[in-house]
Amino acid sequence: MRIxxxxxxxxxxxxxxxxxxxxxxxxxLAANGVASHFHQAVGDNHDRITLALRTALARSDGVIMCGxxxxxxxxxxxxxxxxVMNVALVRDQAIVDVIAGFFEARxxxxxxxxxxxxxxxxxxxxxxxxxxxxxxxxxxxGNKVVYAVPGVPYExxxxxxxxxxxxxxxxxxxxxxxxxxxxxxxxRTWGASESGLAESLQDRIDxxxxxxxxxxxxxxxxIEGIKVRITARARTLEDVTALLDKExxxxxxxxxxxxxxxxxxxxxxxxxxxxxxxxxxxxxxxGVAESLTGGLIASRVVNVAGASSWFRGGVVAYDSQVKxxxxxxxxxxxxxxxxxxxxxxxxxxxxxxxxxxxxxxVAGPDDQEGVAPGTVFVGLHLPGLPPQTRxxxxxxxxxxVRQYGAISALDLLRRALDASST
Amino acid sequence: MRIxxxxxxxxxxxxxxxxxxxxxxxxxLAANGVASHFHQAVGDNHDRITLALRTALARSDGVIMCGxxxxxxxxxxxxxxxxVMNVALVRDQAIVDVIAGFFEARxxxxxxxxxxxxxxxxxxxxxxxxxxxxxxxxxxxGNKVVYAVPGVPYExxxxxxxxxxxxxxxxxxxxxxxxxxxxxxxxRTWGASESGLAESLQDRIDxxxxxxxxxxxxxxxxIEGIKVRITARARTLEDVTALLDKExxxxxxxxxxxxxxxxxxxxxxxxxxxxxxxxxxxxxxxGVAESLTGGLIASRVVNVAGASSWFRGGVVAYDSQVKxxxxxxxxxxxxxxxxxxxxxxxxxxxxxxxxxxxxxxVAGPDDQEGVAPGTVFVGLHLPGLPPQTRxxxxxxxxxxVRQYGAISALDLLRRALDASST
Numbered sequence: 001m002r003i004x005x006x007x008x009x010x011x012x013x014x015x016x017x018x019x020x021x022x023x024x025x026x027x028x029l030a031a032n033g034v035a036s037h038f039h040q041a042v043g044d045n046h047d048r049i050t051l052a053l054r055t056a057l058a059r060s061d062g063v064i065m066c067g068x069x070x071x072x073x074x075x076x077x078x079x080x081x082x083x084v085m086n087v088a089l090v091r092d093q094a095i096v097d098v099i100a101g102f103f104e105a106r107x108x109x110x111x112x113x114x115x116x117x118x119x120x121x122x123x124x125x126x127x128x129x130x131x132x133x134x135x136x137x138x139x140x141x142g143n144k145v146v147y148a149v150p151g152v153p154y155e156x157x158x159x160x161x162x163x164x165x166x167x168x169x170x171x172x173x174x175x176x177x178x179x180x181x182x183x184x185x186x187x188r189t190w191g192a193s194e195s196g197l198a199e200s201l202q203d204r205i206d207x208x209x210x211x212x213x214x215x216x217x218x219x220x221x222x223i224e225g226i227k228v229r230i231t232a233r234a235r236t237l238e239d240v241t242a243l244l245d246k247e248x249x250x251x252x253x254x255x256x257x258x259x260x261x262x263x264x265x266x267x268x269x270x271x272x273x274x275x276x277x278x279x280x281x282x283x284x285x286x287g288v289a290e291s292l293t294g295g296l297i298a299s300r301v302v303n304v305a306g307a308s309s310w311f312r313g314g315v316v317a318y319d320s321q322v323k324x325x326x327x328x329x330x331x332x333x334x335x336x337x338x339x340x341x342x343x344x345x346x347x348x349x350x351x352x353x354x355x356x357x358x359x360x361x362v363a364g365p366d367d368q369e370g371v372a373p374g375t376v377f378v379g380l381h382l383p384g385l386p387p388q389t390r391x392x393x394x395x396x397x398x399x400x401v402r403q404y405g406a407i408s409a410l411d412l413l414r415r416a417l418d419a420s421s422t
Numbered sequence: 423m424r425i426x427x428x429x430x431x432x433x434x435x436x437x438x439x440x441x442x443x444x445x446x447x448x449x450x451l452a453a454n455g456v457a458s459h460f461h462q463a464v465g466d467n468h469d470r471i472t473l474a475l476r477t478a479l480a481r482s483d484g485v486i487m488c489g490x491x492x493x494x495x496x497x498x499x500x501x502x503x504x505x506v507m508n509v510a511l512v513r514d515q516a517i518v519d520v521i522a523g524f525f526e527a528r529x530x531x532x533x534x535x536x537x538x539x540x541x542x543x544x545x546x547x548x549x550x551x552x553x554x555x556x557x558x559x560x561x562x563x564g565n566k567v568v569y570a571v572p573g574v575p576y577e578x579x580x581x582x583x584x585x586x587x588x589x590x591x592x593x594x595x596x597x598x599x600x601x602x603x604x605x606x607x608x609x610r611t612w613g614a615s616e617s618g619l620a621e622s623l624q625d626r627i628d629x630x631x632x633x634x635x636x637x638x639x640x641x642x643x644x645i646e647g648i649k650v651r652i653t654a655r656a657r658t659l660e661d662v663t664a665l666l667d668k669e670x671x672x673x674x675x676x677x678x679x680x681x682x683x684x685x686x687x688x689x690x691x692x693x694x695x696x697x698x699x700x701x702x703x704x705x706x707x708x709g710v711a712e713s714l715t716g717g718l719i720a721s722r723v724v725n726v727a728g729a730s731s732w733f734r735g736g737v738v739a740y741d742s743q744v745k746x747x748x749x750x751x752x753x754x755x756x757x758x759x760x761x762x763x764x765x766x767x768x769x770x771x772x773x774x775x776x777x778x779x780x781x782x783x784v785a786g787p788d789d790q791e792g793v794a795p796g797t798v799f800v801g802l803h804l805p806g807l808p809p810q811t812r813x814x815x816x817x818x819x820x821x822x823v824r825q826y827g828a829i830s831a832l833d834l835l836r837r838a839l840d841a842s843s844t
Binding site: 009010011012013014015016017018019020022023024025026027028030036037038039040041042043044045048051052055059070071072073074103106107108111113114151152153154217219288290292293294295296297298299301302303305307308311312313314315316317318319321322325326350351352363398399402 | 434435436437438439440441442444445446447448449450452458459460461462463464465467470473474477481606608615616617618620621627639640641642644651653710712714715716717718719720721723724725727729730733734735736737738739740741743744747748772773774785815817820821822824
């Protein structure tokens with residue numbers, strides 16, 4: 001099955017936003033064994049959207065259209081699909097009611113434009129909306145299919161998983177095309193270079209090339225580290241899982257031998273989840289004091305489901321006086337290891353937590369206290385242990401120094417929790 | 423002149439990188455008065471590249487191909503272009519010498535693969551390389567043209583400016599087409615629905631449709647609100663700027679009349695920049711106390727350049743005890759307007775700031791203190807004024823409630839600063 005992605009929106013052509021939706025869709029199609037040979041982007045123009053759609057249908061088995069389902073006059077994906085299907089658009093009263101309810105719940109009035117989102121090409125089925133107001137569409141065109149989803153990234157991804165993927169799987173099964181199951185597992189690493197990681201796995205890659213059922217790929221994910229994706233193909237889900245488990249163990253062993261404990265999570269497990277797992281296992285609570293990261297660590301931490309059972313809170317001590325007054329950092333230089341240690345102690349004390357983390361440093365662009373941008377000091381307070389500190393050098397501009405600093409500090413905490421539990 | 427962009431590289435289809443080159447090219451084509459109605463991405467496959475190129479030539483006046491000019495076996499853009507031109511590839515010895523010199527200067531040996539980069543379709547002219555080793559190509563196809571540039575962003579943009587743009591201008595002049603200038607300005611709004619915004623501007627849209635030189639478009643940007651993009655085309659930059667200025671004023675007036683003060687910024691100005699501008703103008707410092715947003719507001723604020731001159735810091739009071747002990751919130755329910763007001767006071771007091779913001783609420787998925795998810799209370803402390811509070815209802819899951827809560831709270835602060843300064 002070959003699926004073409006057609007992203008709709010003049011803002012894409014004008015370069016006002018990069019087309020991250022198509023990248024996301026491409027990645028998730030591939031991970032599910034669906035080929036995608038072409039992507040297109042087209043503006044909010046009826047004739048051009050229909051031309052792009054017809055072009056895509058001519059050279060692929062199906063099309064995912066992304067964007068142009070909103071309520072305004074330039075949202076015309078519905079009309080374009082109906083045109084290509086050669087059917088009428090029919091207003092679906094049940095959807096109108098859902099949209100009206102959505103507005104009512106927010107104390108607002110539904111406008112006529114919003115009702116356009118209830119227009120459905122005859123013969124299409126719906127992917128009901130759970131967020132936003134526009135439903136997705138599944139539109140048969142001969143023996144091919146056109147899917148339409150909104151361009152808002154979280155609505156797009158949610159409808160892909162819930163509506164498109166099951167339909168695609170059913171079509172592949174019905175056509176007898178499905179020769180097996182493809183599945184991937186991602187090992188997430190922090191602290192190694194892509195080339196270093198590749199070298200540590202060169203023997204595995206060479207060994208796998210012979211078989212072809214299992215492949216490894218590297219995906220540099222910036223501030224989230226480097227991912228190693230293991231992809232396996234087999235006849236059944238059970239066989240695929242066995243292949244993934246086996247290669248997972250091999251890859252971890254090879255990485256560990258060369259680079260140490262750099263694998264922190266699997267698939268969607270973030271660094272803060274890795275930290276949370278360890279805190280929960282030991283019944284420890286956590287507090288944080290942040291200077292240069294300005295709340296980034298705390299805001300990552302609270303996104304872990306159930307964080308309220310172990311996260312007490314934090315202090316964003318951006319101004320030095322806040323470090324002195326609130327956290328009890330001794331008056332003097334604040335971009336030092338000892339300040340980071342005092343911040344960690346202060347974080348635990350002020351929030352009443354067992355474990356405290358303190359982070360200070362220079363985001364740039366200028367030096368501070370004679371310390372160069374990219375210099376970060378992390379302090380850790382663990383119960384019954386003397387304070388631990390680490391100096392880091394992280395690359396990039398202000399925003400990246402902060403992001404790298406935040407995940408690096410959480411990684412140090414992860415390792416310290418492991419070290420102190422053995 | 424309509425130029426289509428064809429990005430070449432399997433990594434684009436697999437979503438391993440987002441196609442930022444096409445966004446860059448689209449923006450710079452538009453800025454130079456060149457329309458771009460379609461973008462395509464295609465993998466490293468000869469037949470598919472030629473198909474994408476033929477498709478592009480059929481519906482546009484010219485094509486920029488980006489990527490696939492490197493030295494490895496999967497770099498086959500040169501071959502695909504020669505195929506579509508129906509000419510042979512000829513190795514250019516002068517380019518071979520330049521490439522050999524490039525390697526020699528680095529103490530490395532040129533491989534046979536690298537010499538492939540000196541292959542030129544007969545009839546093409548070169549954009550000589552100044553960085554890297556692959557030259558760009560200008561390839562006439564009938565009365566149309568195919569440009570090819572490397573996918574390395576720096577090389578791509580440099581060759582566009584130096585080689586493609588002058589050639590495009592010459593072609594447009596020769597055909598008697600006025601190149602003109604296209605420019606856009608984005609007005610950023612918070613607090614209105616896309617459809618409500620569209621209705622407030624319906625009269626403007628109707629009026630503009632007649633002329634065609636100025637257009638309006640809406641761009642829902644999720645947690646960053648809804649953007650209104652004004653695009654203008656004219657003969658000179660001066661004329662375009664005048665058109666943008668005029669329409670900017672019209673749009674603001676129409677929005678203000680119907681929806682009030684919802685425009686908070688222009689182009690890249692975020693909500694925190696809008697707040698910063700107002701604080702700086704009045705010489706006020708700022709502190710924040712966050713419960714459900716868990717540091718999100720603080721981490722947005724510190725990304726504003728120069729934040730250290732007015733941002734003192736914050737308290738992430740995730741656990742109720744931290745609200746009581748650190749912020750002085752009276753013991754009792756913490757998801758209330760009065761708790762938010764006490765947090766705002768506490769934020770100002772603890773951080774030593776003039777202005778304090780407090781935010782509490784329920785991110786979900788469960789109720790808390792009998793309060794439903796999506797309920798958010800914001801408290802504001804402004805110097806010399808009694809505490810202000812607001813209750814908000816925000817949609818979405820945990821993450822979205824937090825994100826919406828954070829920007830909504832900053833928007834309330836923006837409006838309160840405006841109201842208190844008059």
